Amino acid sequence: MDLTNTPDRYGKLSVAMHWLMFLLLVAVYACIELRELYPKGSDMRNDFKTWHFMLGLTVFALVWLRLAMRMFQLTPAITPQPAPWQNILAKLVHLALYVFMIGMPVLGWLILSGEGKTIPFYGMELPALIAKNKELAENIEDIHKTIAEVGYYLVGLHTLAALYHHYLIKDNTLRRMLPWG
Numbered sequence: 001m002d003l004t005n006t007p008d009r010y011g012k013l014s015v016a017m018h019w020l021m022f023l024l025l026v027a028v029y030a031c032i033e034l035r036e037l038y039p040k041g042s043d044m045r046n047d048f049k050t051w052h053f054m055l056g057l058t059v060f061a062l063v064w065l066r067l068a069m070r071m072f073q074l075t076p077a078i079t080p081q082p083a084p085w086q087n088i089l090a091k092l093v094h095l096a097l098y099v100f101m102i103g104m105p106v107l108g109w110l111i112l113s114g115e116g117k118t119i120p121f122y123g124m125e126l127p128a129l130i131a132k133n134k135e136l137a138e139n140i141e142d143i144h145k146t147i148a149e150v151g152y153y154l155v156g157l158h159t160l161a162a163l164y165h166h167y168l169i170k171d172n173t174l175r176r177m178l179p180w181g
Helices: 012-037 043-072 084-115 134-169
Strands: 119-121 124-126
Touching (some): 012 043, 012 134, 043 119, 084 119, 084 134
């Protein structure tokens, strides 16, 4: 497998970034869900929340690299070529995923800023994006939670589409992105 994309499949860098982003999203969701297992105020619950914030900001940092790679590398062809409506739907889902990976960390950063909390990032403290405003932070948090729920469906739709193409249509959509040949 080449380092960069070829006309037939994604290169090692694109494949690695795709699966790294997937694993980061799983970890972000896992941290916020697992915190519920621990009592409020406990160290473990706070640690899960901190990791949720930091991993979310990692997604935010890496999505820009992912977008640059997508812009400057060719996209391998799907064979046999899907119907035009499928291409349009795929582009819309990918756009929604990128908006999700950019928007959710920014919303999280705004929440922490509005709550007057520190924004941890691997030993650093990032600056607040807005002044302390608890009411605004609560409103943003409601939006963040709603979009997070939509995110489950978005990732699920992306996964189902790949499996649909692989097992029912039997094209190379999924194979182009698998880490093995």
